[in-house]
Amino acid sequence: xxxxxxxxxxxxxxxxxxxxxxxxxxxxxxxxxxxxxxxxxxxxxxxxxxxxxxxxxxxxxxxxxxxxxxxxxxxxxxxxxxxxxxxxxxxxxxxxxxxxxxxxxxxxxxxxxxxxxxxxxxxxxxxxxxxxxxxxxxxxxxxxxxxxxxxxxxxxxxxxxxxxxxxxxxxxxxxxxxxxxxxxxxxxxxxxxxxxxxxxxxxxxxxxx
Amino acid sequence: xxxxxxxxxxxxxxxxxxxxxxxxxxxxxxxxxxxxxxxxxxxxxxxxxxxxxxxxxxxxxxxxxxxxxxxxxxxxxxxxxxxxxxxxxxxxxxxxxxxxxxxxxxxxxxxxxxxxxxxxxxxxxxxxxxxxxxxxxxxxxxxxxxxxxxxxxxxxxxxxxxxxxxxxxxxxxxxxxxxxxxxxxxxxxxxxxxxxxxxxxxxxxxxxx
Numbered sequence: 001x002x003x004x005x006x007x008x009x010x011x012x013x014x015x016x017x018x019x020x021x022x023x024x025x026x027x028x029x030x031x032x033x034x035x036x037x038x039x040x041x042x043x044x045x046x047x048x049x050x051x052x053x054x055x056x057x058x059x060x061x062x063x064x065x066x067x068x069x070x071x072x073x074x075x076x077x078x079x080x081x082x083x084x085x086x087x088x089x090x091x092x093x094x095x096x097x098x099x100x101x102x103x104x105x106x107x108x109x110x111x112x113x114x115x116x117x118x119x120x121x122x123x124x125x126x127x128x129x130x131x132x133x134x135x136x137x138x139x140x141x142x143x144x145x146x147x148x149x150x151x152x153x154x155x156x157x158x159x160x161x162x163x164x165x166x167x168x169x170x171x172x173x174x175x176x177x178x179x180x181x182x183x184x185x186x187x188x189x190x191x192x193x194x195x196x197x198x199x200x201x202x203x204x205x206x207x208x209x
Numbered sequence: 210x211x212x213x214x215x216x217x218x219x220x221x222x223x224x225x226x227x228x229x230x231x232x233x234x235x236x237x238x239x240x241x242x243x244x245x246x247x248x249x250x251x252x253x254x255x256x257x258x259x260x261x262x263x264x265x266x267x268x269x270x271x272x273x274x275x276x277x278x279x280x281x282x283x284x285x286x287x288x289x290x291x292x293x294x295x296x297x298x299x300x301x302x303x304x305x306x307x308x309x310x311x312x313x314x315x316x317x318x319x320x321x322x323x324x325x326x327x328x329x330x331x332x333x334x335x336x337x338x339x340x341x342x343x344x345x346x347x348x349x350x351x352x353x354x355x356x357x358x359x360x361x362x363x364x365x366x367x368x369x370x371x372x373x374x375x376x377x378x379x380x381x382x383x384x385x386x387x388x389x390x391x392x393x394x395x396x397x398x399x400x401x402x403x404x405x406x407x408x409x410x411x412x413x414x415x416x417x418x
Contacts, residue, residue: 020373020395020410021387022231042394164229168395168412170387178230178379185251186229186377192401192408199401201229201408203377 010136012129012158014143014150015061016177017043017165017198023174024147031076034088042169046197053195057165065139066132067099068125070149074101074118086110087118095144098135100128102149125152147175154181157207162186164201166194219345221338221367223352223359224270225386226252226374226407232383233356240285243297251378255406262404266374274348275341276308277334279358283310283327295319296327304353307344309337311358334361356384363390366416371395373410375403 026036075085092113103120110118121128132141143153153159186203235245284294301322312329319327330337341350362368395412
């Protein structure tokens with residue numbers, strides 16, 4: 001499948017694991033539980049408990065030429081950032097590509113093992129996307145999260161393909177996806193499918209004028 | 210399939226058409242557009258545009274021995290109620306069974322053509338469910354809506370089977386389903402399926418102690 005859009009620019013995708021009531025993270029986020037207590041298990045168990053059943057989905061999530069993530073997804077705002085925080089993912093993060101981190105404060109790029117480089121961008125979501133497109137070449141650019149970052153890109157009409165992985169869970173509170181993005185009609189581009197742990201939904205997001 | 214639960218009581222189901230961001234109705238509800246302007250078309254087009262593709266789903270929605278609905282779903286609060294309002298559904302509503310309407314003010318039962326009787330219950334959701342169970346016998350009791358009513362029954366742990374019909378639409382605002390119901394782990398009991406207009410998701414809601 002081509003990653004090119006009709007404009008010749010690389011496709012912008014977004015994969016998010018979401019609760020049935022629209023949350024992608026819970027309250028009470030800590031260093032031990034970055035998504036909030038118990039939320040990792042409830043939203044992402046399909047990835048860990050049955051990776052074979054979702055192998056293609058899991059592959060697609062990290063199959064991009066460049067990534068964009070919010071600063072909150074990269075790491076906590078205080079302390080660790082200044083103390084040489086290098087992300088949640090250990091020495092060899094699963095991205096294997098440039099990851100553009102939306103930051104408030106400048107920081108030198110951080111080169112990790114396996115091809116991942118965290119590059120800190122302080123001039124906004126459109127500048128970050130432009131740089132990610134350049135880095136991705138003809139491959140996909142993936143907006144990796146979190147909720148606030150995805151919502152900003154959706155609101156700006158900059159995501160082409162939204163892939164939601166809906167866990168059979170009502171969280172009741174937390175960080176809400178699809179909030180503040182206005183009114184959008186999407187186009188399903190794959191059959192819904194899943195297991196007892198998750199339902200995969202894939203939509204094309206129409207370009208808005 | 211049996212409609213009996215292990216306790217011998219009839220199963221309580223709930224079918225709701227929902228946007229991807231969790232709304233079942235929009236703002237700006239009027240007599241002409243009871244779900245809000247343009248929302249009927251965006252959430253329910255699958256029922257009207259391709260009824261054959263969803264024949265079993267549509268059949269199941271009204272295949273109950275008794276129904277429960279909120280007063281706001283039955284009709285506007287002012288004016289028409291006092292002027293002999295008989296619901297949105299014409300002389301022969303599609304329920305063909307007793308419909309218990311959660312009301313603030315008492316009103317005589319309203320017998321319509323085709324077996325539908327609207328019965329106004331002023332003593333709360335549990336009393337309404339008890340009466341609906343009696344009326345349904347061994348058939349299903351369906352909580353028909355709207356959002357506030359469904360959320361109340363979910364919060365009280367009184368719904369056994371939640372069937373969501375998710376339209377590929379982000380509404381951005383309106384009446385939110387699954388809000389204020391706490392934290393619940395559901396159990397998918399059917400494969401997700403659908404068309405370009407809707408995805409059907411079916412969950413068992415565990416009884417909570």
